[in-house]
Amino acid sequence: MKISTNEAHETQYITEFHKFPKTEPSWLEGIRTQAMERFQLLGFPRNRRGNEFWKYTDVSALLTKNFEHEPANSAAVGSIPNGLSVINLNGAKGHLKDIAKLYLAKFAPFQKDPFISLNTALFQDAVLIHAAEGIKIKNPVKIHLHSNDGKVTHPRVLVIAEDGSKIDISLSHYGHSSGDYFANVVSEVIVGKNASVSLFRAQREKPDSFHIANTFVSVSENGRFDYFSLDNGGGIARHNINISLSGQNASCNLSGVYVTRNTQHVDNHTLIHHLDSNTTSDQLFKGILLDSSRAVFVGQVEVSPGCKKVETHQTNKTLLLSPSAEINTQPVLDIATDDIQASHGNAVGQVDRDSIFYLMTRGLDFASAQKILMEGFLLEILKSVQNESLLLESTESINRTIDEL
Secondary structure: OOOOHHHHHHHHHHHHHHOOOOOOOHHHHHHHHHHHHHHHHHOOOOOOOOOHHHOOOOOHHHHHOOOEEOOOEEEEEOOOOOOEEEEEHHHOOHHHHHHHHHHOOOOOOOOOOHHHHHHHHHOOOOEEEEEOOOOEOOOOEEEEEEEOOOEEEOOEEEEEEOOOOEEEEEEEEEEOOOOOOEEEEEEEEEEOOOOEEEEEEEEEOOOOOEEEEEEEEEEOOOOEEEEEEEEOOOOEEEEEEEEEEOOOOOEEEEEEEEEEOOOOEEEEEEEEEEOOOOOEEEEEEEEEEOOOOEEEEEEEEEEOOOOOOEEEEEEEEEEEOOOOOEEEEEEEEEEOOOOEEEEEEEEEEOOOHHHHHHHHHOOOOHHHHHHHHHHHHHHHHHHHOOOHHHHHHHHHHHHHHHHOO
């Protein structure tokens, strides 16, 4: 039987899987085998017609690439305080090994998504971040994940915040070269009772790269998850964030900024499950699009039957600075209860000309006036960032992004 070119490029991942040394624990080998079987069945998304989940984002170009595999290049920056563990999953011993076995691949469903199944089958050098019960970590844990030209990596991050703990994390994704490469990222975050996790994610991949990321979060009773993302890289970038508010008074706050230019394509999909009463969620995503770039925001909220006193709000605002730029934005509210406060709003526009004119009368040129207004538009989103170090990092990242336009 003749194998098509597309199938041949998918076969490279199957071949790589069979090269894996059989030295891992049997439970992990079993998960990897199941995941690869699912990838062989699912394959990469080929046709967007009739595929609502990939309706706006075409990843078929991956089928034409033959990347060389390499372990994820990850590095933790700074000192690690007592009560916090940041280690390579392969080095987990004792109770940390038991924790990894308990949580790994339990929240990221490789059975349904080809990119998650591929990551689960092929990840190497996964990062395990564990905050012990009651520990409050003052300074953010900083993890850098970088890629190289012509390579494919499958970074994996597992975060466990035990009951009553508090931790802030900064994840940076970037490339070392200007060529094409593929970063396929999966993160799982478990927030215990009365625990708090803040995650800052910066995606600064190179212009010809592919960046596919999946983040799954479980928040227990009285737990809180705060998230801020900055997307200003990648040729094709897609991030799916899936949050389950599974205990009473669990809450999450999602904020995101995307800035695109040339022919970049950035897609953010969010899904928040309200699984218990008195849960709250807020989403605010803002973007600036230039040239012939394109962005997507699909925000979905599901409220389960029987949940009471639920509150959820969602807003997406985008500035189009080119007649060729395009945004697809879609709010989805699936609510199976009537005891709820819910709102959603989408706005698409341009920089206010009257405001530019006013600034120019004060001595600024057009470009400087426009940059000031763009900074004000985006920096508003940082009101929800509570950690001072993450706030400074986020502010500097946005200012640097605007300066590069």
